[in-house]
Amino acid sequence: MSFLSIDGVVKSFGPTTVVKDFDLRVERGEFVSFLGPSGCGKTTMLRMIAGFERPSAGRIVIDGEDVTDLAASRRRIGMVFQAYALFPNLSVHDNVAFGLKVAGRPKREIGPRVEEMLTLVGLPHLSNRYPYQLSGGQQQRVALARALAPSPRVLLLDExxxxxxxxxxxxxxxxxxxxxxxxxxTTIFVTHDQEEALSMSDRIAVMSEGRIQQCATPFEIYNRPSTRFVAGFVGTLSLIDGVRAEGAGAIVDGTRIELSETPPVAEGAPLTLTLRPEAVKLEPSSDRPNRLTGEVRDAHFMGSVVRLDVHVAGSSVLVDTFNRSAVPPPARGERIDLYFAPADVGLLADRPQT
Known part of the structure; x- marks a missing residue:
């Protein structure tokens, strides 16, 4: 059984439904990020886990306990807010101690626990300061120490x-x-920053319009997005239209493209292929049998990398190539060949996956 289970959760505010049929399983000790644009429902879902909002339908189970109707104060949840939410009239020590006092911990235990938490976040020397005397990063670490002090079952981080x-x-x-x-x-992290989600998470739930579009590891989300929304929201991805060819192949502008998997559609059916800019090369090699020819529309200098925008068969294909001081990048209007491996070609299927 999963440590945190969210089953068919719906949340409506009047006629507006902001979370729709949300299903997720989170294992004990797992770090899962809710990633999506503003207004996609990720913070509302976090607040329902915390107990600050009640689902309109569905249930939430933590460690085998149905907490759907349980008060926030009884869920043993630690939460860190975007705006820190520290008490300005309390010292760092007293801010961290606050949750322990509310939980009724004996006074003799509070002092050592506060010291332990401040040491954990690297701030034991600031225990007597007040929030206004701290930097933003220090305030956020105090907020984290306060959330962890009562030993919560789940830690929630809201941007x-x-x-x-x-x-x-x-x-x-x-x-x-x-x-x-x-x-x-067990941690749930809400963010709209894809770099944060990719670098921190065990799994990422990419959300749009109140639904999970795809929930998978960062590697899978980045390299094998399952919908056009995920493809467009996470990283930079080129979309190329083609049709299914015989076997594990596709036809793009009359050229056969070898794939690493057989497309799940009939021969001759339209396909959308995906390529990351770093997967496309300007030189052929034995492991890059695929080739497309296009016209350079633009070249963007980005320091160590030059990003080319190449027009191929009605599509824009982005190519990242290392900056070499002795070799200028291709000029606008120049015709160039692009090479890539079958394993670097993805296929899109527009259906939510949870």
Whole structure:
């Protein structure tokens, strides 16, 4: 049995349904991210797990206990908010101790537990400071320590890094992931930042319009998106229209493209092929038998990489090639050949997968 089960959850506010038939299984100690654009229902789903909102239908089970109608205070959930939500009139020590006091922990246990949590997040020397005396990253680590102090069954993180600058975000997400692994706590992380989700998660649930479009490992989400929405939202992906050919192949602009799998459609049926920019090369090799010819529409200099926009058979194919100071990139209007391996070609099937 999964540690956290979400079964057929629906949430409506009046006539508007913001979460639709949401099903998910999360294993003990797993780190799962809800990834999607603003308004897709990810924070509403998080609030239902926490107990701040009640589902209109469906149920939520944690460690075998149905908590659908249980008050938030009785669920043993730790939550870290985007805006930190620290008490400005309390010291760092008292902020972390707050949840322990509410839970009725004996006074003799509170001090050592607070010290343990602040040491865990690297802030024991700041226990007597107040929130206004801390940086944004420090405040977020205090919020994390406060959420972890009562030993919650599940940790919920609602876009906790979005208010921080880029360098601090990278550092803090590494710390959060390391802490989560060390403690083995089941964690749900809400974000609209695909890089955060890809770098931190065991699995990612990509959401759109209240539904899970695909739930899989970061590797699968990035390399094998199952719908056009996932393909367009996660990373940069070129979509190429073709038709099914005999065997494991497709025809694009009269050229046969070898695939690593046989398409699940009839011969002659339309297909959408996918390619990541880093998978396309400008030089042939034995492991890249596929070739398409196109016209360079633009070249974007990105430092160590030059991204080419190549028009191929009515589609725009993006190509990332390393910047070499002695070799200028192809010019606009130039005809070039593109090479790629069968294993790098994906197929889209527009159906939600959970």
């Amino acid at each position: 906790p890094l979005s208010a921080l600058d880029a360098k601090i975000r990278v550092s803090l997400r590494e710390q959060i992931r390391a802490l989560q692994r060390e403690l083995g706590i």
